[in-house]
Amino acid sequence: MALSQGSKPLRVYKETTQLLRLGILGKEPPWYQVVASVPPSTILIRTTPVEFNLLPQDGPDTIGKNVKKSKRFFRPRNIQYPEDDLRKKFFADHPWELARPRILVEDGGNDSLNYDWSKLQQPGRALDGESVIQRQMWLMEEENGNLSQSAAYDLARKEFYRLRMRSDIERRIAAEEARSVGAFFGKTHLQVGLELEEKALLAWKVKAQEAVARRQQRIEAMANPGSIDTEVGDEDGTTDSPSLASVPEARTSPAEPSNSQGL
Template sequence: MALSQGARPLRVYKETTQLLRLGILTKEPPWYQVVASVPPSTVLIRTTPVEFDTPPQGDVKAVSRKVKKSKKFFRPRYIQYPEDDLRKTFFADHPWELARPRILVEDSGNDGLNYDWSRLQQPGKALDGESVIQRQMWLMENEKLSKSAAYDVARKEFYRLRMRSDIERRIAAEEARSVGAFFGKSHLQVGLELEEKALLAWKVKAQEAVARRQQRIEAMANPGSIDTDVGDEDATTDTPGLTGAPETPTSPTEPSNAQGT
């Protein structure tokens, strides 16, 4: 039964009793007698712990002193594992390892204990930073190496295996291309093309901004040139005598040359 906001747990028992009395419910629920003997609490928040260190009765100051509640009462306890410091050191030196895709699904949360960390590379597990950390822990516990010495050994093995995998990947790609495979553009080529497009768009906007700025500078340097030019253009268009040669008026009584001939 879903409780509405503000409903009390004891109200469920009362409503069930009323339904049984009216005959709507013919059988008691399995929890009915239990709730009747042990009624639920109406306060649903966590109570403060009991103070065991009670002050003596004769100490008036201690009795009148108010007990302050701890601010960290509802804060979970901080848990520190030995691998946390090793992870912090490794990923601080190799930040790009965090960009590699990883499988976060685990069966029990302790899948690292099912591998033999006497060697770094494990069957069925991708080589990543966690492999280096577990290998370093194994060297510290079994080989009795220091933290820095075990880190150097595990790190060198990690570099060697990574270089080997990169060489194998390049060889496989060259063999595939030799038989006609086509892989398309690489991530670097796609990134360079996008960068060039962004630079060209920025160049066009910069040229437009420079042109507008130059126009403003010229307008501020010669504020009357624009008005003068506009006034001259209006005068030439409105006055017919200024557009070309002066026109000679013809008298209505004098016939033109075309009519005389």
């Protein structure tokens, strides 16, 4: 049975009841008793919540009158967690930590609860900014509430710096030991970047020299317009152009022997 446009959900139950009474339907649908006990709502839009910020002198008659609805009524609420402010502070002070590779796969939403944050370094977990944040949260909550947010941040940050310097020293020592036994490492990212920068600077230098030379030629041409023609003539070995009288003689002299032979 199809519903017409604009029909109410409760009308389905009434029409089904009428069809059962007339014998058109042989048995009740599975949803019939459920709809009878819990009727569907006929309002298909969300209602405005009750305003609780009224003044004490306002009576019940004033509720709903001259109340402006918020433009953000149909938008979801902004969910704020305590760690959000701590993350904003840490990554504002350490923006390059976002460039480090991170593992985004999680077993669940509360993976941080599976670790003991009484220490910053956790087995099986890479040291990153989230470790500092969870360590700061633990210091603020577990240390009898004596540490403020800034004090806990300073303590967790110092532990983070100490572990990072230790890992850098271990990596440098491992590289030196590998070189001592004959290992060969390629160019570092810094060396590759410097080489690319040198190539770009050399190419720019050549283009800049060509542009300066062309500009200098234009300036000289505008300053001495006749100097270019005279210089070209001197290089060819000709000083002056031939006179008009000599041109016919040069043309007729080769033809005289041929005429004499013909006669």
